[in-house]
Structures are given as C-alpha cells and as structure tokens.
Amino acid sequence: MFRPTWQQVLGHGLYLGAMSAVASVTTGVIVALAWPGRSGPPGWVWLALIGGPLLLGAAAGMVAGRRTGVEVGAGGIRTSSVFEEGEAPWHRVVDLRAERRGRRNVVSVYLDTGASVQLHAPYSGGLFAADPQFELKVFTLSHLWRSHRFGGLPS
Incomplete structure (x- = not known):
C-alpha cells in the first residue's frame, strides 16, 4: 500500500x-x-x-x-481517491516508470491499450510534496511488476 x-x-x-x-x-x-x-x-x-x-x-x-492511495496485490495495481477508483491488472501493464509531470515526479503505468494511468501515490515534488523514499517506492513497484510480468515471486 x-x-x-x-x-x-x-x-x-x-x-x-x-x-x-x-x-x-x-x-x-x-x-x-x-x-x-x-x-x-x-x-x-x-x-x-x-x-x-x-x-x-x-x-x-x-x-x-x-x-488517496495505491494498493498493489496479486491481481494488479488498484488506485483510489476521493473522486475515482481504478484497477490495472498485471497482464495489461506493459510498462511502469517514474516521469516528470509539471513540478512533480510521478509513477505512470502504461497499459496494453495504449492508455497511461498516473498513480496517486507515490509522488515527489518540492517543499511539502517531497518524498525522501520516492525512488525506493518506484523500485518496489517496478520489482513487483517485473515479477508478475516475467514470472517468479518477489524476493
């Protein structure tokens, strides 16, 4: 989470x-x-x-x-906020990467349909939006996605 x-x-x-x-x-x-x-x-x-x-x-x-948050499970990535919820099953995710959007670094998930989904968390930016563990969280998400995409269990 x-x-x-x-x-x-x-x-x-x-x-x-x-x-x-x-x-x-x-x-x-x-x-x-x-x-x-x-x-x-x-x-x-x-x-x-x-x-x-x-x-x-x-x-x-x-x-x-x-x-607001992101829940990662065996079925995929589930996002939730006050106004919307969404789910991206692992078999539909073709890429997951950190990108610069405006003044923030965010995690974007690219689906096999060509659509991209910006996750509500984790993100990092200036002043109050800074997250000192952003890179670690992105690495964890990427590791989980690769484990589900290419097989094997996360270690």
Missing part, C-alpha cells in the same frame, strides 16, 4: 485552505465595498473569512489525502 506522506497531506490541505481563504476574502472585499457606511464590516468578520476557510480546507485536504 502506498499513500501520500503526512507532509504531502498537510501541504495539500494547506493549499486547499489557502485557495478557499482567497476566494472568501475576495468575496469579503466585494461585500465591504458595498457595506453601508464608511467603516465596513467588523474586524472579526475578516478573521472568520480568512481562518474559517483555511481550517476547513486544511481539514478536507487531510481527510482526502488519507483516502
């Missing part, structure tokens, strides 16, 4: 929270411009507009991050 590291989950949660806070503050600025009087809304409203979405987004990101 491969899941995002706790740093990756925290980073994803903070990103979602920050985007939610930006949207909330933007809405607050629009409301403040239309607020009757010159003083605008009280100070606690701004704190709520920043803190509330930031905390809710961070919590949602952490819950979603812990539900």
